[in-house]
Amino acid sequence: MLTMPTPHGDHGLAFGMPEVRLLRRALRIAMKSDPGSGAAADPAAASDAPTASAFWLLDRAIAEAEAERDRLRAFHLAELDLQRRAVPGSAATYLSALSRAVDAYAHIPTAADLAALRAIAELPCSPRERSRRDTLLAYCTDLADRALDARLTAEARRKAGRPRCAG
Numbered sequence: 755m756l757t758m759p760t761p762h763g764d765h766g767l768a769f770g771m772p773e774v775r776l777l778r779r780a781l782r783i784a785m786k787s788d789p790g791s792g793a794a795a796d797p798a799a800a801s802d803a804p805t806a807s808a809f810w811l812l813d814r815a816i817a818e819a820e821a822e823r824d825r826l827r828a829f830h831l832a833e834l835d836l837q838r839r840a841v842p843g844s845a846a847t848y849l850s851a852l853s854r855a856v857d858a859y860a861h862i863p864t865a866a867d868l869a870a871l872r873a874i875a876e877l878p879c880s881p882r883e884r885s886r887r888d889t890l891l892a893y894c895t896d897l898a899d900r901a902l903d904a905r906l907t908a909e910a911r912r913k914a915g916r917p918r919c920a921g
Contacts, residue, residue, distance in 0.1 A: 774816060781813045827859045834861070838870045845874045849890060856894065862901040863894040 834855050837848035848870060855861035863871075871891045879887065 774820065778813060778816060781809050781816075784809050830855055830859065831861065834867075838866060841870045841873060842877055845877060849874065849887065852894070853890065856897065863898045865898075868895060868898060 830851065834848070834851040837844045837851045841848050852861075852863070852867060852871070856863065868891075871887070871894055875884075875887045875891050
């Protein structure tokens, strides 16, 4: 039986997505290569070599793990939206859900997220909790600002590459 990357808590795969893409590319190359072209003349060593079907099964297992990660991400983002709509009553749960979405799924905070964070930051709390809220607000604001800058830069480059009409 084949083994595959194991789930790591509720964050998805133990491998990051760049590593999974690299592994899948290597699997495609291995599946296309000629199994008889190896330098091993030892028949016992050749029988231990993985077959194309083993590579295919591993690729399918990785694809299933990716699909499960996508389902889990969608669930957590839906939970985040639900908790955001229940703020201020769900402030603690919302902060946890937002932290998880940002850290585990590279979620870029939306304008609604930032508005909810600002509203939560104004609620009374202990100094330690105030620090946590302010830190999360600053981090999420920075992420959103960087994402906006990247989108604007990409749009400017796209427009600059377009030929102008003579008029």
